[in-house]
Each structure stands twice: as C-alpha cells, then as structure tokens.
Amino acid sequence: MERYADEADVVIVGGGPAGLSAAIRLRQLAEQHEKEIRVMLVEKAGDIGGHTLSGACLESRALEELFPDWKDRGAPLNTPVTHDKFALLTEKGRIPIPILPGMPMYNHGNYIVRLGHVVRWLGEQAEELGVEIYNGTPASEILYNEDGSVAGIATSDVGIAKDGSPKDSFARGMELRSKFTIFAEGCHGHLAKQLYDKFDLRKNCQPQTYAIGLKEVWEIDPEKHHPGTIEHTVGWPLDKNTYGGSFLYHLNEGQPLIAIGFVVALDYSNPYLSPFREFQKFKHHPSIEPILRGGTRISYGARALNEGGIQCIPKLTFPGGCLVGCSPGFMNVPKIKGTHTAMKSAMLAAEAVFETLTDEAKADAVGIEPVVYEERLKSSWVWQELYAARNVRPSFHTPLGMYGGLMYTGLFYIVLRGKEPWTLKHGATDAKSLKPASDCKAIDYPKPDGEVSFDLLSSVALTGTNHDHDQPPHLTLKNDSIPVENNYNVFDGPEARFCPAGVYEYVPLEVGDGVRLQINAQNCIHCKTCDIKCPSQNINWVVPEAGGGPAYDGM
Secondary structure, X not given: OOOXXXXXXXXXXXXXXXXXXXXXXXXXXXXXXXXXXXXXXXXXXXXXXXXXXXXXEEOOHHHHHHOOOOOOOOOOOOEXXXXXXXXXXXXXXXXXXXXXXOOOOOOOOOXXXXXXXXXXXXXXXXXXXXXXXXXXXXXXXXXXXXXXXXXXXXXXOEEEOOOOOEEEEEEOOOEEEEEEEEEOOOOOXXXXXXXXXXXXXXXXXXXXXXXXXXXXXXXXXXXXXXXXXXEEEEEOOOOOOOOEEEEEEEOOOOOOEEEEEEEEEOOOOOOOOOHHHHHHHHOOOOOOHHHHOOOEEEEEEEEEEEOOHXXXXXXXXXXXXXXXXXXXXXXEOOOOEOHHHHHHXXXXXXXXXXXXXXXXXXXXXXXXXXXXXXXXXXXXXXXXXXXXXOOOOHHHOOOOOHHHHHHHHHHHHXXXXXXXXXXXXXXXXXXXXXXXXXXXXXOOOOOOXXXXXXXXXXXXXXXXXXXXXXXXXXXXXXXXXXXXXXXXXXXXXXXXXXXXXXXXXXXXXXXOOOEEEEEOHHHOOOOOHHHHHOOOOOEEEOOOOOOOEXXXXXX
C-alpha cells in the first residue's frame, strides 16, 4: 500500500523545547518578512510535553530572546530561585560547599519549572503562530531524494500485530516531504543515529557520553516546603569513581511540591550497579529522608542525557536538514542545564533555514545544506558557554575521580573561566566501560520501605506508560544469541539493572537449564538507556506504535 504524501517547507521531528523553538522562530520570521512558510512538527507523545522529563532548573536566556514578553504571555515559570545549597554527602554526614556568584551551581535568576508544562505552553504559542503540530505521530523513517539528500520523514504504520500481520485497524503511515527537515528528537534520537552513519557526521568528534537521570515529584509537609530552594549533592551513595549526584527543587505550584532526582553517568564500570536502586538508597540519607517522610510520591520517570560537551558535538548540517537541541548534545554539564542551549541552537537553525528558503537564487534547489547554522552557532553564546565547560566532565577520569574533578572545576572553570589552552578527552564509550562481573563485587541494596523508597514496578506504574501488547517490538535485538552468550555470561545481565522500568529480565528456560532474555516492551519509558549502555550494542530502540510510552504530567 502506498503512503499518503504531504509537503511542507520545513518538517520538524520532535516537540520538545528545541523543536518547538525552531518552529516558533520560523513562523515569527515568516510573519516579520510577510512570507508564506508551511511548518509541520511531529511528536511521538500522545500530548505535547507528555514525554518531556528534566530536573528542571531553567535558565531563561533563550526564552527571553524567543519571547521577550513571556511573562505577559503566561509562561509557567512560577518559581524563581531564592536559595542555593550544594554539599558533598558521606554515608551519615554532609559537608556543605559554598556557592558564590560565577559558580556553575549558582542559580539566582533562574527558575524551577515543570518542563513538560513549559513545553505544553510552547506548543500553544507555536499553534497560535500557525505551526501545524501532529502529536501522537512518531517519525519512523527518513526519506531521501535521488541525490541522497534528506527529503523528509515517514510516520509509522499503525494496526500491525506482533507477528507482523495487519489488523483490522491497519493504516499506512504518511510521507511528510519538505525542503528542510530539522531533527530535534532529544537525547540519542533513533533517526539521528541513522544520519550519523549516512553522512559520517561523527567523523571529527569524540563519541558521546551519557548519564541517566531519575526523577520523582513529591507532595510534602507544608512546614518542610521552601519554594525557590535548590539543593544539589555529590558523593554518597556513589563511590568516588562513579560520576553523578542529586537534585532537590522546591516548587511553587499551589501545592507543597518538590522535584527530587538522581543522575548517574553511564560510564560506570560495575555491572551490578543499579541507578534506580542507588536513587532509592540516596533518599534514606539522614539529610534527605526527613523531608520525604510523611509525604506522598505522585510521579516517577527517567531519561538519558548527553554529558559529552563540546568535544562530542557532531557535524550539525547535511544536505536537506540539520540537528538541533539535545539530539546532538548541548548540555552544560557543570550547570546541569541544557534547555536554554538546546532552544538557542534551534532558533539559530531556524534563522539559517529561513534565509535559505527565502533566497530567490535557491528557490528551485533541492537538498541544500544550511551550513550557515553551524557557523553562527560557533559565534554564539552557546558555543562560548560550552567551550568554557568542556573539560569539567572528562576531568573526573583521573585516579582521584570525583575529588579530582571538583578540584579541576574549582581551579579552571571558576577561576580561569575555562580559558585553559587544552581540551581533555573522554574515556571509553559507555557501552565499553563495563568490567566483567567476575572482576566486580555484587552490590547489596536495602529493601524499599514503601514510604520513602519503592520497588521498580510500583514506580513504573506512576509513569502512565502504555503500549499495545499486540504490536511489533520496538526494542529490537541485532542478534538473539548475544544477550545470553555475552551480556549474561560475561556481565551477569546488566540490562536488568540499568533499565529504570523493568523492561529486561533474565528468566529460566521453560525446558532444560539456562536462561533467556525476556523483554517487557510495554514497560518502556523511552529513556534510551538500553540503546546506550548495552555492552554488546545489540539493542536497537525504534519508535513504537503511535501514542505509546509514558504519559508524564509536568516532569
């Protein structure tokens, strides 16, 4: 069956902060210059913002450039930061670290937000400007012109049974063809991976390194609630050679809500480490547990994030399109912020694309590469900010681990503003960083108490995740024998521990001895950790049927 085709000037893949910022900026320029430009945006979540998860402390610089009147427009930035805390945790104690202006953890002037709500608001602004938004519409395939340039995307088919046969509800996906396609998929986008290979975009950069961020939203005792307070920690329960830390943000949303979370770098080496259980363990620290005790956990979620910095940013343009936002990776690691840089990258891309679209000399051209985007990005405050922070993350790869990284950050990032005349390299890829299980000690995690700490499945229930059981798997294996032969026999099945949603488990064979890998794809919360951390790189994440995945509300 042929697919129905539609055409636009620009198709944008991804309805997060970057994708929506690109769409908004394109329509703003079209109105300003009285040009007719059709902008279409597709988003795999059933609702705009439904798959968005971040801390989130927002630096409003890019938003102010996009909408100088954002306050009058009712942007949901309700909680200005009033108080910062930073500490190094030991098992029973806490060592405060002072935060001064100029330090990456200094957040005065920023806002604590529920990023999913901000994204939903951006979607409303985009629609008012004439952007055509299609949520619940996963982009499953890249389309190419005869010359090899990108021609748009195709959306996924629906109504296909698990065995591949069409159901009564079968419908073919659509082809959305465009002069330019902007990919804003978020961290580790499945189409961006294909573009890296097709156009060799990662030829001149280091491999990306990642972390997993886990988050909960709690309603706590009003007497313990201090709106505008931000708290970060490093140290316990992680050892000095495992990069990571926590955040705890007090929101001002009409209820005494806090956002609490834990970030673990995915270059950890012990296959027995479970980021989810490290998070649950952290909440029992003597300085954290009293805040939560007696409260109610109302949300849970997790998402991978880029931590490589400027060394790991690929070539951003190719014939027919470009990459923006967290897909190529613009997070400022010491700030633990990437929304503002992601938005700005998308705005610069939109400006470059608009200029090309309205250039009469190129009106009939096909597969043009918007090279001016990357040139302008490298002249922007985004590049300056990321360049200054470039050595913070790789500085942790020393025998001193976390302590060496903290000292490096204090000396070079804060004192010299990142002007040291060298650029450090990252270590092995996250997939190759695991040691064999025989070389490591199993980690004995305490049982959850059901009040402060919780089990995995009850946590997944709070995500609102849903996938139709009768559909082709979206967690695909390149080789069915590798999970047992390599991941289980060598690394003792790390998938069962690094997944924050209980998707992977090794179960005994029905007949004979041994185990097999069982994939509970209906649990998947689209964090992409499995695609990143699998030691054999055998898992390939592809989009599920339309509307599948978590249903976050302001995460």
